[in-house]
Amino acid sequence: MSADLTELYQQVILDHNRRPRNRGRLPTANRVAHGDNPSCGDQCDVFLRLDGDRIAEISFDGSGCAISQASASLMTTQLKGKTAAEAETLYQEFHDIVTTGKEPAEISDVAAFAGVHAFPARIKCATLGWHAALNALKADATTATTESHTD
Ligand code: ZN
Numbered sequence: 001m002s003a004d005l006t007e008l009y010q011q012v013i014l015d016h017n018r019r020p021r022n023r024g025r026l027p028t029a030n031r032v033a034h035g036d037n038p039s040c041g042d043q044c045d046v047f048l049r050l051d052g053d054r055i056a057e058i059s060f061d062g063s064g065c066a067i068s069q070a071s072a073s074l075m076t077t078q079l080k081g082k083t084a085a086e087a088e089t090l091y092q093e094f095h096d097i098v099t100t101g102k103e104p105a106e107i108s109d110v111a112a113f114a115g116v117h118a119f120p121a122r123i124k125c126a127t128l129g130w131h132a133a134l135n136a137l138k139a140d141a142t143t144a145t146t147e148s149h150t151d
Helices: 003-018 066-079 084-100 109-118 120-138
Strands: 031-037 042-051 054-063
Touching: 003 066, 003 109, 031 120, 042 066, 042 120, 054 066, 054 120, 066 084, 066 109, 066 120, 084 109, 084 120, 109 120
Parallel strands: none
Antiparallel strands: 031 042, 042 054
16 A cells, blocks of 8 residues: 555544544434444444335444544445445455455545554454444344443
8 A cells, every 4th residue: 555545544534533424323213233342442333224125324323442433434324325235245345354454446435444454453443333233234123222231
């Protein structure tokens, strides 16, 4: 990666931290899941409104390190409008990027997280929001509540 691209990718992560996308509770959500990364202290709730099999709306709320919050913000922009199957594919691509450092063929905001692979402890930070989103897609609304989460 050229120095210019490294700078660009850092700016992507900083930008998502400063101006998180789709942040806050989603009043119309019919799926909710909580993500917890105790090794870093990151928390992330993901709110989805599923319309059939498609993610009509998605938001997150949470606290934690810059990587976790920027990744959750980016995740919402990636998954909005996608089907559950498409979301799973996008997660696999993101997981490959953060675990191997392999960059996608096209320059995209997702590639900003390729550098995470050099810091294995941060991979959980980068995937936290995605895990929560996939859990929200799999669980039904009655069991996906986060209100009983105590730790
Ligand atoms: Zn973290």
